[in-house]
Amino acid sequence: MTYSPTAQMITKGIEESGLTQREIADRVGFTHSSTLKMxxxxxxxxxLDRIPALAQTLGLDQxxxxxxxxxxxxxxxxxVLCDTLGLPLSQAEQGVVVMFRMAALKNDIELDEPFRKALEGLLELTEAAKMR
Known part of the structure; x- marks a missing residue:
């Protein structure tokens, strides 16, 4: 039987989680553990609304x-998402988003100095990687 890419990702996460299907189902909010097998x-x-809990439970990137x-x-x-939002994001872009979110959580976003310097550093790394 051929599995879908999503199913393959989830299957790998289940196998590597060390959890039983019942434990996963309980954490994700599925009534029946047979849902995971399906x-x-x-x-x-x-x-789609269960993906955050499933990803967190299985240690997958949401x-x-x-x-x-x-x-x-x-x-x-x-x-449409790819065209409109430029998805999927590269690892460097994801890093910038994570840095921005961490700063936002601390209520400490200063675009003039620390954040600007961090962005400049990432841009320099990106340019250096392109030249290789």
Missing amino acids: IEQGLTRVP STLLLAAIAEYHPGIYE
């Missing part, structure tokens, strides 16, 4: 899992 087999789709599911289940929407 997702693994590609017989049912992952409800954005990657969500984008994989949207690309598979809703390719038209995925195309």
Whole structure:
């Protein structure tokens, strides 16, 4: 049986989690642990609203899992997201977003000095990587 990319990602996460299907189902909010088996087999789709809990439980990147599911289940929407938002983000872009969010949590966003210097450093790294 051929599995979907989303199902393959989830199956790998389940295998590496060390958790039982019942434990995963409880943490994610599935009533029946058999739902996980159906997702693994590609017989049912992952409800998009369960992806954050599923990703966290399985130690998967939420954005990657969500984008994989949207690309598979809703390719038209995925195309619009890619065109409109420039998705998927590169690792460098994700790093900038994480830095910005961490600064926002601390209520300490100073675009003039520290954040600007961090962005300049990332841009220098990007340029150096392109020249290789």
